[in-house]
Amino acid sequence: MKEAFQKAIPLLSKIEEAGYEAYFVGGSVRDCLLHKEIADVDIATSATPEELKEIFSRTVDVGIEHGTIVVLFNGVPYEVTTFRTESEYIDFRRPTEVQFIRSLNEDLKRRDFTMNAIAMDKHGQFFDPFQGREAIKERVIKTVGNAEDRFQEDALRMMRAVRFYSQLDFKIDDTTRKAIISSSHLLDKISVERKLVEFEKLLAGKNRINALYALAETELYRYLPAMKQRNEGLRKIGQYDCFQLTVDEMWVLLLFIFEIEDHESEGFLKLWKLSVKKTKKIRQLLKWLKYRVDNDWIEEYLFEAGEGYISSTERIKNVLHNQSVDLNLNRLKAQYDLLPIKQRSELQVSGTDLQEWFHKSPGPWIKEKLEAAEKAVLYKQVNNRRDSLKEWLLKCNLN
Numbered sequence: 001m002k003e004a005f006q007k008a009i010p011l012l013s014k015i016e017e018a019g020y021e022a023y024f025v026g027g028s029v030r031d032c033l034l035h036k037e038i039a040d041v042d043i044a045t046s047a048t049p050e051e052l053k054e055i056f057s058r059t060v061d062v063g064i065e066h067g068t069i070v071v072l073f074n075g076v077p078y079e080v081t082t083f084r085t086e087s088e089y090i091d092f093r094r095p096t097e098v099q100f101i102r103s104l105n106e107d108l109k110r111r112d113f114t115m116n117a118i119a120m121d122k123h124g125q126f127f128d129p130f131q132g133r134e135a136i137k138e139r140v141i142k143t144v145g146n147a148e149d150r151f152q153e154d155a156l157r158m159m160r161a162v163r164f165y166s167q168l169d170f171k172i173d174d175t176t177r178k179a180i181i182s183s184s185h186l187l188d189k190i191s192v193e194r195k196l197v198e199f200e201k202l203l204a205g206k207n208r209i210n211a212l213y214a215l216a217e218t219e220l221y222r223y224l225p226a227m228k229q230r231n232e233g234l235r236k237i238g239q240y241d242c243f244q245l246t247v248d249e250m251w252v253l254l255l256f257i258f259e260i261e262d263h264e265s266e267g268f269l270k271l272w273k274l275s276v277k278k279t280k281k282i283r284q285l286l287k288w289l290k291y292r293v294d295n296d297w298i299e300e301y302l303f304e305a306g307e308g309y310i311s312s313t314e315r316i317k318n319v320l321h322n323q324s325v326d327l328n329l330n331r332l333k334a335q336y337d338l339l340p341i342k343q344r345s346e347l348q349v350s351g352t353d354l355q356e357w358f359h360k361s362p363g364p365w366i367k368e369k370l371e372a373a374e375k376a377v378l379y380k381q382v383n384n385r386r387d388s389l390k391e392w393l394l395k396c397n398l399n
């Protein structure tokens with residue numbers, strides 16, 4: 001058994017000693033069977049959150065209404081979820097109320113895909129009523145129970161199928177795929193926040209190109225924010241070997257391929273409810289990319305963009321030109337390292353200096369002069385030293 005599970009065995013034992021059942025479940029069991037790194041160990045139990053709080057002294061309520069609490073055990077946080085059913089679904093969304101139950105089997109039955117519905121006890125014994133291990137062996141994504149019914153209950157599961165397709169490169173089972181096509185419109189009811197989580201996981205997956213294509217093929221794209229007109233665009237991504245790009249770089253690639261104008265990009269990203277910070281970064285990168293596809297970098301822009309933006313812009317450009325993603329990165333890094341200054345604050349002249357040297361009160365002229373000095377330093381027309389800058393600025397003022 002993997003170390004992450006080993007470490008949590010005493011936690012399972014403690015729950016069992018109190019008279020309840022406890023198992024490893026979900027993504028961690030699936031990933032372990034796939035011999036993949038496991039991030040978090042998820043635990044399912046017959047004990048209710050209240051009962052767990054009596055067993056463990058250190059707990060945090062994270063989603064108690066869904067039956068999940070975090071137990072801090074030997075300094076490690078574990079998500080422990082009470083067995084539950086989701087009997088009532090309203091408007092194809094997750095139920096507002098969950099029912100706690102004492103049966104593992106019923107808990108596994110409410111899970112989305114057979115590969116995610118496997119439990120493992122502390123001895124490494126599997127409880128796999130839906131043949132999840134077989135699905136993993138056959139590399140197939142298949143709903144637990146009737147696909148159409150399961151998508152009626154919670155339409156996000158369709159999106160999850162495609163994101164697992166991206167992450168795992170499994171095939172989506174034919175019946176499940178057909179049900180996605182016939183139920184795709186139900187995705188309309190799902191909140192943007194939940195769609196975003198799955199979409200970004202999809203963008204990070206190794207099979208992302210096919211997954212984006214699948215969004216187009218299954219019609220799911222129609223019910224994603226700002227995507228109604230993007231059928232062609234999503235298919236076009238297939239031309240680009242983009243699997244090494246980060247999620248933020250993928251957003252930029254999408255906006256570029258969708259031919260989104262600068263003034264439209266904010267609205268596009270807002271519909272996806274991306275954070276202000278992320279929106280700003282993506283829009284900035286898009287601007288640099290548009291510049292870069294037609295021009296080479298010049299000192300001023302290297303300075304303005306900064307190292308992170310330069311390398312991201314270059315990586316996306318390389319993908320668009322079907323070149324190795326790292327092409328030119330070293331050359332540009334060297335060019336950047338040679339810039340005499342990397343930040344405006346490094347310029348050895350300030351607004352106060354200017355007022356003193358020119359005997360003038362503050363005004364827009366200060367910004368102009370500082371920018372001129374900055375440019376001159378970047379192009380090595382003048383040394384970034386206070387005396388040299390003073391001499392240069394006064395001389396320029398005469399001309």
Ligand code: ATP
Binds near residue numbers: 027156
């Ligand atoms: P990841 O490695 O990305 O975290 P995961 O399988 O752990 O993948 P989570 O979103 O963390 O996915 O969910 C944990 C488990 O909860 C899943 O494995 C699945 O059993 C169940 N689950 C999550 N979302 C749903 C859903 N919408 N419907 C049914 N079961 C779900």
Ligand code: MG
Binds near residue numbers: 026027028
């Ligand atoms: Mg998980």
